[in-house]
Amino acid sequence: MSEQITRRKFIKRTVGSILTAAGLTTGGYFYAREVEPRMLDVTRHTIRSAMLPAGFDGMRIIQFSDTHIGFQYTIEQLAKLVAEINGQGPDLIFFTGDLLDDPRNFSGKKQKIISLLSELEAPFGKFAVYGNHDHGGYGSDLYKQIMEQSGFTLLMNExxxxxxxxxxxxxxxxxxxxxxxxxxxxxxxxxxxxxxYTILLSHAPDKADEAAQYAIQLQLSGHSHGGQIQIPFYGPLVTPPFAEKYVEGFYDAGANKELRLYVNRGLGTTRLPFRFLSQPELTLFTFRHEKTSS
Known part of the structure; x- marks a missing residue:
């Protein structure tokens, strides 16, 4: 009797076919599963604004997102990430959601994760918001405990x-x-x-259209994983709800031309253990006060 094909197995087989159709060899399949998900692209950007107080000129901000610890991303990778972030010398650290892939399977690693995240150093503070996986599997309280005991300020509509x-x-x-x-x-x-000068943290990037109705200058989001798998000449293979319009990088969102949205590709994977043309990302922003013209 043939093995019943689960939804995840079906998706994996479909992706395998797509990768092959895209001209990838067996080595390319190995790259998408074993190599690119373990890479780290440290992207650097300058944020200029006349609304930014002059005293914040030169402030360095780190954004990291979507680790999904437990699916493919490991505790060992988290430890290396913490060292990398501290090595960048950030003044502020933002985490934009989805710490654990399935909180039900990770309560036993709670103290280890708290210990590692507590090592993150930022003199002006560490801030975080909920992602969908942080709520899923009855994880809301677990995530809250981990982040707050790690020294993060968890913002929920505040x-x-x-x-x-x-x-x-x-x-x-x-x-x-x-x-x-x-x-x-x-x-x-x-x-x-x-x-x-206001920064909005929202796991879901597509909330930027609503955020543009308010006096917000910068929105930082994750959730999309940059599509996780990008096909040449086609783009992202799959994007989740609330990350279908804004997928990666900078955007001007909504009618408020003051609002700049940045979508981080995240660090881990979910549903499928692949990344292709969508490297895991750690983002460093440097603030610059821009003088208004007289």
């Missing part, structure tokens, strides 16, 4: 300010996940004074 000694400040707002949570941009923005 905001926090970062103040300098000269009295200037920027605001970090964060919303709940769009798939399994209850995101509320209005609530997240409700305590932020007018004319404040």
């Amino acid at each position: 905001a926090s300010s970062i103040k300098l000694l000269d009295g200037s400040s920027i605001w970090i707002s964060g919303i709940d996940d769009a798939m399994l949570g209850k995101p509320d941009v209005a609530e997240a923005m409700s305590t932020i004074p007018e004319d404040s």
Whole structure:
């Protein structure tokens, strides 16, 4: 009797066929499964804004996202990532969701993950938001415990300010996940004074169209994995809900031309243990105060 083909096996076989059709050899299949998922692309970008207080000029921000620990991404990789992040000397660290792939299978590694994430150093703070996998499998409380015990401020439809000694400040707002949570941009923005430079953390990039209705200058998101598998001349093979419009890199979103969206490709994989033309990403942003013209 033939083996019943599960949905995951079907998808794996389909992807294998697509990779072959794309001209990949057996070595290419091995690359997509074993090599590229273990690579790390440290991308560097400069964020310029006249709204940014001058005291924040030169501030370095790290964004990492979508580790999905337990599916393909390992504790050992997380340890190397922590060392890499600290080596970049960030002033601020943002995690944009999906820490564990399936929280039900990882409660036994809780203390080890907390220990590693606690080693991350950022003098102006560490902030995080929920992803869909952080809520899935009854993981909401586990994720909250891990992040808060690791020294992260977990933002769920709320905001926090970062103040300098000269009295200037920027605001970090964060919303709940769009798939399994209850995101509320209005609530997240409700305590932020007018004319404040504001960064929105949202796991789901497509929430940028709603965020553009508010005075937000920068949105940082993940969730898409950059498509995880990109086919030449076609683009991303699969994108999840709420990451179908904005997949990777920078975008101008909505009618608010002040809002810049950046979508990080993430670090791990989910559903399929492949990455092709979509390397795992760690992003370093450097803030620059841009003087207004007279």
